[in-house]
Amino acid sequence: MNIGILCHPTYGGSGVVATELGMFLAAKGYKVHFITYAQPVRLDILAENIYYHEVQVHEYPLFEFPPYELALASKVVQTALKWKLDVIHAHYAIPHAYAAISASRILREQGVKLPVITTLHGTDITVVGRNPAYKPAVTYSINHSDIVTAVSQSLKKDSYDNFDITKEIVVVPNFVDLKAFEKEIPCIKRQFAPEGQNIITHISNMRPVKRLHDVIRTFGLIRQSLPARLLMVGDGPEKEPARQLAREIGVIDDVIFVGNAVDIYRVLKCSDLLLLPSEKESFGLVALEAMAAGIPVISTNTGGLPEVNLNGITGFTANVGNVEDMAHYALKLLNDKSLYSRFSLNAIQNARKFSIEKIAPIYIALYEEAVGSL
Ligand code: GMT
Numbered sequence: 148m149n150i151g152i153l154c155h156p157t158y159g160g161s162g163v164v165a166t167e168l169g170m171f172l173a174a175k176g177y178k179v180h181f182i183t184y185a186q187p188v189r190l191d192i193l194a195e196n197i198y199y200h201e202v203q204v205h206e207y208p209l210f211e212f213p214p215y216e217l218a219l220a221s222k223v224v225q226t227a228l229k230w231k232l233d234v235i236h237a238h239y240a241i242p243h244a245y246a247a248i249s250a251s252r253i254l255r256e257q258g259v260k261l262p263v264i265t266t267l268h269g270t271d272i273t274v275v276g277r278n279p280a281y282k283p284a285v286t287y288s289i290n291h292s293d294i295v296t297a298v299s300q301s302l303k304k305d306s307y308d309n310f311d312i313t314k315e316i317v318v319v320p321n322f323v324d325l326k327a328f329e330k331e332i333p334c335i336k337r338q339f340a341p342e343g344q345n346i347i348t349h350i351s352n353m354r355p356v357k358r359l360h361d362v363i364r365t366f367g368l369i370r371q372s373l374p375a376r377l378l379m380v381g382d383g384p385e386k387e388p389a390r391q392l393a394r395e396i397g398v399i400d401d402v403i404f405v406g407n408a409v410d411i412y413r414v415l416k417c418s419d420l421l422l423l424p425s426e427k428e429s430f431g432l433v434a435l436e437a438m439a440a441g442i443p444v445i446s447t448n449t450g451g452l453p454e455v456n457l458n459g460i461t462g463f464t465a466n467v468g469n470v471e472d473m474a475h476y477a478l479k480l481l482n483d484k485s486l487y488s489r490f491s492l493n494a495i496q497n498a499r500k501f502s503i504e505k506i507a508p509i510y511i512a513l514y515e516e517a518v519g520s521l
Pocket of ligand 1 (some may be wrong): 241427429
């Protein structure tokens with residue numbers, strides 16, 4: 148089967164999910180074509196069966212906003228004809244589902260069938276998509292996709308609650324490649340915690356929805372009772388305000404901003420806890436990755452997070468903004484070795500339910516269903 152994948156190539160869970168799914172399928176012998184404007188960050192373009200088709204957006208003085216959707220839809224049409232694509236999988240509705248549907252319609256006029264699977268990831272529904280500026284087009288592209296999936300029950304509900312959706316939404320949870328975590332990875336803990344301090348890690352694209360001020364405040368409370376260091380991984384608009392807050396509350400010397408260019412598996416392997424106090428999170432891929440590394444998670448109980456981080460089992464969940472509870476739970480785990488070990492084992496066990504070997508076949512079955520139904 149020739150599969151086209153549309154995704155955001157930048158840092159972010161939806162691009163990671165799309166890329167890892169594509170690479171897994173390619174290793175199984177499927178031909179996987181990524182169609183996007185830049186190479187997805189985790190994509191190995193030299194791997195067998197992986198193809199990368201760059202979308203070029205032409206600038207023209209008339210355009211204040213170059214029409215990316217048009218360029219993407221055109222590239223999908225060209226790629227589908229040249230490489231005989233059987234199915235297109237659009238990750239993140241905006242603008243991918245809309246571009247995929249347009250391409251599919253154009254191809255249909257030429258007698259070519261290209262079914263569209265759309266995977267909803269989160270903010271394409273809960274934040275951006277429901278904005279009136281996009282809502283009719285997002286609704287249209289969901290209702291005209293051949294198959295629609297959402298990454299959690301919570302997101303499925305949000306989609307039905309916020310949009311006039313006539314399609315069935317299938318929940319296909321995100322996944323993790325457990326093999327990546329089973330490798331013996333040299334630990335860099337000493338580099339970040341020379342005196343053996345606990346390492347609390349936060350990983351995100353540092354946008355307002357991630358509530359970085361709560362990361363810093365929670366860490367500040369933990370730091371009052373325990374020697375600890377905070378590893379801030381990622382980049383984004385909230386990074387500098389977070390640094391400023393760390394200065395204000397006097398913990399800056401124990402906060403390390405490492406940027407994006409790090410191996411996430413290595414970072415997680417040398418962390419003690421993951422802190423994810425998001426305002427919204429339809430799944431929280433990084434929580435799953437932490438659990439795969441045996442790292443308990445302290446998160447909020449928003450959106451799909453409780454489906455991933457099981458409260459009192461793999462970590463703890465608290466109400467959005469409740470930094471006192473989050474710090475209390477973190478200390479509870481860090482101060483009790485046997486509780487910590489139990490949670491760590493539970494986390495690994497729970498992550499196994501989301502292994503790529505279990506989840507990818509669900510997508511394969513959906514591709515086959517979509518192709519067969521045309
Ligand atoms: O966070 C976003 O704005 C977009 C998106 C992304 O590309 O990272 O994140 C969403 O998709 C991830 C992968 O399915 C989920 O793990 C994240 O929970 C979800 N983000 C939000 O819901 C805020």
